[in-house]
Amino acid sequence: MSAYEKEREANIARNRAILEQLDLKDAASQLGVPAKSKSQTKPKAKPVQPKKRPRQESEPVAPRRQSARLMKEVIDLNESPVTKQKREAERERIAKQAEQERLEAEERERIAKRPRHQDLDLFTTLGEQNGTDIATLRTALGSATKDVHAKRVSDLDAFVFDTDKGNAAEVKDLRDRLHKLKIVSRAKVTGNRVYSAAYHPDKTKDLVFFGDKHGQLGIWDARAPTEEGADEDGDVTANDATEGGKYWQLQNHWPASPKSSISSIKFDPTDAHSVITASYDCTIRRLSFISGISEELFSSEDTLVSNIDLAPNQHEMWISTANGTIINLDLRQDKSKARWYDLQDQKIGSISVNPTNPHYLLTASNNRTLKVWDIRMLRTLQSGKSLNTSSEPYRFDYDTMQNFIESKRGQGFLRGEFGHGKSVSSAFWDPRGRSIVSTSYDDTIRLWELDSAKLGSSTSFPSFTPFCRIRHNCQTGKWLTILRAVWSPNPDVYPHFTIAGIRDHAVYVYSCKGDLLAKLADSTKVTATQAVTCSHPEVVERVATGNASGRCVLWAPPDP
Known part of the structure; x- marks a missing residue:
């Protein structure tokens, strides 16, 4: 061993002895000092665990929203004005229905957050x-x-x-x-x-x-x-x-x-x-x-x-x-x-x-x-x-x-x-x-x-x-x-x-x-x-x- 390595080993031994005297377990273990066995540590209290309830079947997934580009209609250039008017009326009806459903869902959500005053079983x-x-x-x-x-x-x-x-x-x-x-x-x-x-x-x-x-x-x-x-x-x-x-x-x-x-x-x-x-x-x-x-x-x-x-x-x-x-x-x-x-x-x-x-x-x-x-x-x-x-x-x-x-x-x-x-x-x-x-x-x-x-x-x-x-x-x-x-x-x-x-x-x-x-x-x-x-x-x-x-x-x- 070179003089440098001998001096390094001596420093490690000296530091290990100091850490053991100060009872610094973590630092001593990093220098190769074995930690105390688990049997010597006090057992910690474990919180009581709630019982796991049986899994419930998942609810049916609602249909996903699609982009307007994918839902875009293919327009017939030869369609009559009457057909075009009916198509636009149907599109407007569907949009109004969707808006009404959205408003009703928001209202149900607001009601669900209010205190319940009725009798509950x-x-x-x-x-x-x-x-x-x-x-x-x-x-x-x-x-x-x-x-x-x-x-x-x-x-x-x-x-x-x-x-x-x-x-x-x-x-x-x-x-x-x-x-x-x-x-x-x-x-x-x-x-x-x-x-x-x-x-x-x-x-x-x-x-x-x-x-x-x-x-x-x-x-x-x-x-x-x-x-x-x-x-x-x-x-x-x-x-x-x-x-x-x-x-x-x-x-x-x-x-x-x-x-x-x-x-x-x-x-x-x-x-x-x-x-x-x-x-x-x-x-x-x-x-x-x-x-x-x-x-x-x-x-x-x-x-x-x-x-x-x-x-x-x-x-x-x-x-x-x-x-x-x-x-x-x-x-x-x-x-x-x-x-x-x-x-x-x-x-x-x-x-x-x-x-x-x-x-x-x-x-x-x-x-x-x-x-x-x-x-x-x-x-x-x-x-x-x-x-x-x-x-x-x-x-x-x-x-x-x-x-x-x-x-x-x-x-x-x-x-x-x-x-x-x-x-x-x-x-x-x-x-x-x-x-x-x-x-x-x-x-x-x-x-x-x-x-x-x-x-x-x-x-x-x-x-x-x-x-x-x-x-x-x-x-x-x-x-x-x-x-x-x-x-x-x-x-x-x-x-x-x-x-x-x-x-x-x-x-x-x-x-x-x-x-x-x-x-x-x-x-x-x-x-x-x-x-x-x-x-x-x-x-x-x-x-x-x-x-x-x-x-x-x-x-x-x-x-x-």
Whole structure:
């Protein structure tokens, strides 16, 4: 070897030793250092893969357009003037017919992009899914109607202890029960990002409803037996990435675009035999489990519905909108009887009805405030000038409402108000109607507790400040659904709520006092933020979550 080659080999050996010390695997491998074996690397989580549906026969192809040159007629120079006139008339008729067909096709396309206001059956909402899916869906929904699942509420003074020992005992019991939760089922329930979720109260099965970004309602029977079969290529797969349970995807709102995102899901509080969905297409629909018909309860031309809530065991619905209006709708009346109250000039992101004192409403707004309203005071509000006498005859504009709030007649309408550092993304009452939890873009979870004396006051609350603040990252940005702290609707246990973690992809469970009860996480199966959470109304050990790709997870004790 020449002196140059010897020096080059020495430099390579020296550099290889330095790279090995710095643990630069890629650079070292380029110099001939063998990389570590694959067995030493940690296995990465594989996302659950949706089941492949059987191939459908292609539709007949429409005739292709031909060029005018190829379609040019061969003109007979000896044809008579009458024949020439008939030929030109026929050509003009064909051109007019083609233009009419084009205009009709464009009109059909415009109509197809508008919200659907008519009643929809399962065959329409399921779309391309076959008759077998309709039969199994009817069976799943029918089983949920065997019992009446009326919404249950707790007592205002439930789980109130004189000493901290009582709270500590309840916290320990919940920690022991929630510690058992593991991932028992996964599936890609919706085609797009999950926006909302609700857990059906039936205890015999885990029936979870998810609303996605494109107006699709995913119904997931998470523990249903899976039918193992071949996919469209004839392959049979059974591994950890296989979907669990059975799900159906209903296009409940239209068009299938971000203009139809399902913002809220609620069950009928009297029997839970129907599900109510609110959408950005400015409509609210109710799907009956018995008939399978989706009917429209509310619609508007340009009022985006951000959230809905229903009074327990009543037919009264409250709606919050993106323009700062709250709407009161009696489900036994026509939607034209709805009363509109323009409370604010910015979006109200959530609305919550107090379960034990339904005359108290809780709103969270983009104007950085959380407010408690006493709707009994609205009875004294005289009818003002309607903004639309034909379809909205009971609307009170912003100036009317502000004058009412500041007037003597309106004293006590606004009971409590608290300003946050940034926009308030959500605020909800607990099942007792005593505690409040709010989330805000100032990265803080706040907790309030109101006793009987405060709720029974005739004017504004003597004090309305949170007793607990929890630091929590709520910066979801553009591609994640807004994080919301959601109470468990179970009235038989110590009040607690769930909220997603962004960085660690975990689900956090806190008590009504701010104690961390559990952190649900599994890095081998979950690698995305579970932005939307919900809990079973009857079973403590059940939590369901969904992420931005439509993949959903059920957390429960593993089967023995």
